[in-house]
Amino acid sequence: MIERHKENIQPMVGGRSASGLLESLNRPRSSPMNDKERNKFETQISQLDELDDPLQVFLDYINWTHNAFPMGNNVESGLVNLLERCTSYFKDHEHYKNDSRYLKTWLEYANYSDSPIEVFVYLAKKEIGRELALFYEEFGKLLEVNHKFTDAKEIYEYGIEHNARPINRLLRSFKDFQSRVTYNNDKSEGLKRVLTLKRGNVPDSAPTTVKKSKFNVLVDDSEMSFGKNIFKDADSKEIGSINLRKKENVFNAKPWQGEVLAQRSSSRESGSQKVQVYRDVEVVSVQPTTTHEEVNGKIITVVSKPGKATDKVMVNTQLLYGNEEISMMELLAKNRRLRPKNLDIKEPPIVESTQEFKSRPLTPIKREYEESNTFVIPLKDEESRVLRSPTMTFYSKIANNEVLGMFNGAYDVKDEDAISEANSTNYDGFVTETFNKPIDVKVTPPTQEPSNSSSPFIERPDDIINVVDPLDENLRESLLNSLTPSLESYPGYNNTKTQFIEAIRRFRSITDSRTKVIQKSSSAIVNFCGDEIYSLKCELGQGGFGYVYLIENELGNFKALKAETKSSNWEFYILNQIHQRLSTDEITTKIIKPESLYMYQDESFLILKYLSQGTLLDIVNYYRNQGKGVDEELCIFFTVELLEIIEKLHTIGIIHGDLKADNCMIDFKTDDHRDNKMILIDFGRSIDLFLFPEGTQFTNTWEADQQDCPQMNNNQSWSFEADYYGIAAIIHTLLFGKYIEIETLKSGKNKLKENFKRYWKSEWIGLFDILINPYYNVNEKFPLIDELKYQRQKFQGLLQGCKELPRITSEIAFEMNKKFKSKHN
Incomplete structure (x- = not known):
């Protein structure tokens, strides 16, 4: 097994264990064991702030990657990405700048870089490895290979002047470097003398003809010197990842479909006609035929065209071309009038569910505006479900009243505007966080109080989907009251709705209407949100029923306070559910997380993380x-x-x-x-x-x-x-x-x-x-x-x-x- 893969195995300085290498080669690249081990390291990395030696976690992770993926860096191993994470994380930690383990990680990363000299220059300016002989030895070797002998000499001398440890090894390395340079110079001079004798001796007094150069060769000053000067400027520009520093002539991979290779024409074809004269070919267009059939007592339209599948339209399109203009929506509304009127109304029950919401298995998707190649994404779990697609029932005022009329008795619709609108509900207010900007931001205005007699479920027959007002106050309260476990058990939830506090009115009285800055006053103190005491700093935004403020605690930490004039706990519930259902997904860092909620009889106060940018x-x-x-x-x-x-x-x-x-x-x-x-x-x-x-x-x-x-x-x-x-x-x-x-x-x-x-x-x-x-x-x-x-x-x-x-x-x-x-x- 090892013999078969030996060309692809990445060599290591300390060698590899034969048994460990054999085990890695026999194991599938995407094995559950590898995934489990990787997740363990990722968990440890997420807790670095609690460790005495966080660098060691990265080192163990890198060492495991070397052993588990002996082929080196590839998509499965992600070795370069791991090296970048490690080097970037500790680049400003003074404790590790002269740790030989950290420097070796940088040296391994430099091996994968297309410009390793830039990496060493960056390390010099960040003062990483400045006290270690290893830095000067490796940098000197790199410059020597690139024939920058003067720069290499200065690098060695700088390390010796600053007594880099171990100094004896550095002195020995510098002596070996001088010996190699001297030997190569002597060898070069000897070769020149041999060539001179072979061409014939030229007297020193003989005139020489020098050809005048037509132009000066352009030399890039940025690559002239990498000597002691790089240590003088401590300011360093970030070098970025390897993927972002690819050269311009590196092409990204793309599908071969549709690509055409240029063909080289032969000399015999040079005299042939290059462009053929285009001749329009008469095309006989075959028009589709339309017929109408009766299915289950309804007239449908059948469209047939030679060479294509027959299409069936589940409406009678003849009605579209009568004496009056009619739309498809109105046609569907007319069709509904023929349905039986005495149907039982079934109000859907409220479903309690905590199971994970899954999508159906993914299928190839084809689009007319793109290439014909399809994209397939496999799904791990074979069992899946998906929310059903809405039917072709169009919801409009006239259609709504037509449906409701089936149950309230027959009536004749003459004018849509003459029909009274169905009884509906308003919504509980919400906060839209906005700022003063050149682009005007429209704030949704407050609405009237919802009617207690209204129902959030609009009554529909069985074959029509249920339509619900999601912001109905009574509906939300009944849904939250039916939760198991209850909302009271959520961390950070505090229900004190027996009290009236009227704090927002005080906040408004001390807010500058122009600058939105809060005036210093005892009214600016927030001492009713738990044990911490906050002070209001400024207004961040406002919506229909509330305001968002910047607050500061006694330690100087900033938070956002979302205050609503109608006590509401819905957003607190939604955010907690999101973070609970996606608890193992990194996407939760991209969704605001609630810290606590304080409910009062007239107002509620939601404390959130403050984002300052x-x-x-x-x-x-x-x-x-x-x-x-x-x-x-x-x-x-x-x-x-x-x-x-x-x-x-x-x-x-x-x-x-x-x-x-x-x-x-x-x-x-x-x-x-x-x-x-x-x-x-x-x-x-x-x-x-x-x-x-x-x-x-x-x-x-x-x-x-x-x-x-x-x-x-x-x-x-x-x-x-x-x-x-x-x-x-x-x-x-x-x-x-x-x-x-x-x-x-x-x-x-x-x-x-x-x-x-x-x-x-x-x-x-x-x-x-x-x-x-x-x-x-x-x-x-x-x-x-x-x-x-x-x-x-x-x-x-x-x-x-x-x-x-x-x-x-x-x-x-x-x-x-x-x-x-x-x-x-």
């Missing part, structure tokens, strides 16, 4: 202030983040319901771009599908705006469409710098009013088509988890070519941090 809307305004649009690379990054978050939320049965740019916070680092992320907030309008019967649809009693989906604006039922359109609205704001606007074509499909720039990635077109037309071009029922994953992976591929992204995010992080400090100092 602002929202995606702040990013848009940051670029607008510079007179330009958001970099497309940054738009791609946020698109991947957003698609991944919503994909995971839909998998566990959560609909956010209020996706917009000012509900997406940023968390960027100035030094390590790999930890950059987008964090989703404001789950006040979210829906937990586990609490409703399968296939339930929803309706909104609040006034929708242009950032809400067309179904909300057209008074139709909806479910996942709210989030799909919300994703499109956010990306549109980033790309175009304005809120989304669409128009409906005659075919029924939606289309953006704005045109894409010709130099943008073509992938945007397909993504928007899916998001604003989720019923078209997808062979998948709701939720479109497969499609979201497919689109996310396409844009993840585009991220590989985003070389400027680290610089862009570092610049934004610096500017946003500076803005926060200047505002709150």
